[in-house]
Structure formats: C-alpha cells, structure tokens
Amino acid sequence: MKYKNSTDGLVSVRKDYSKRVIFSLEDFNAKGYLFQTVTIPAQTKQRMHFHHKQTEVFYILEGKTVININDKEFLVKSGDAFICE
Template sequence: TVHEEDYSKEIIFSTDDFEEEGHLLQVVTVPPMTKQRLHLHREQTEVFYILEGVAVIQIRAQDYVARPGDAFICDPGDTHSLWNQSDEDFKVVVFKINKPEEDDTDWLEGGEP
C-alpha cells in the first residue's frame, strides 16, 4: 500500500501484468473527512467503480454523489477530485488506461469538490 497526502492506494495489477502497455488497476482509499485535491491527467483515462462508502466526486466542475456500485469515467484533461465527508473510509477501484510511464498528473490549486 502506498500512502499519499490525501489517499492511499493498493496496486492490484501493475502495468507489467497487462499484455498491452499503459494499464493499471488499483484500489484507492480516501479516509474520513478528507478532500482529494483537484487534478487532471494529460494522457490517461481513469475508470472508477465505487466499492465502499459515500463521497462527492467532482468531474469537469459537476458534483456527483458516489455510492457503492456507481461507476464514472474521467477522460484525459477532465478535472476531478473527491471529498469524503463521512466518518468511514471511501474505497474505489481505479482502472487506468493509457497510463504513460512518466506521471501525467497536473495538481491544480484551489480545487474543492
């Protein structure tokens, strides 16, 4: 498990596990009362599938309540963030498609869900 400033992630399948390059499957956990910073990816697409908890996910300045069983897609350039306002962990499967070897994340200032 890798711990970041506002979330942790567990890699399920790394880019080496896929025959095609640029794919990654991970489970991201956002702790209670935590906002994930607004950001975008220049090249990769992310598909989210909600496992546990309830949070507000913002994609392209639109807020959605994300619950278990919900799914979302963020295309390259789509700004997105997450806000877990509950007292429980929020867990989401993240499938990264076309993930470059170098980080393509732009963290944006002032981003609140």
C-alpha cells in the same frame, strides 16, 4: 490469464489516501494500464487534478462522496461507477 488476490501487491500510503497496485504496468500487454485499489479516509478532501493521456475508471465500494468532473458535481455512493477521460 493472470490471477492475483486483491490483497496482493504493495501498499503505498500518501498524505490523503493509500493505494494497492494489483496489476502493474508489467502485467499488461499494452502501455499505460494498471489496476489498483485506492482507499480515501472519511472526511478527507482530495486535490483536483487531471491526466492528459489517461482514462480512469472508478467503482465505489463503500461510503459516499461528492466528486467534481468537468465542473459538474455528482453525489456518488456504494455501487456507483464512473469513467474520467
């Protein structure tokens, strides 16, 4: 078992978001996994992107936003979760 507090890990600040990697690639026994929190400031638009070989799971902690997945728009809010494959 591995334990970390959500305040552990380095914060990386980017132009339109910040992230904190809690469990890094080295913490998993398989390649390609990590667990991080991402904070997106209000009124910030994210660039469209996709990953060829990565699945992302999102859980909205607070706020609401419109997301676009496979050319479909969804209004998501606190408590919602979704998987992008």
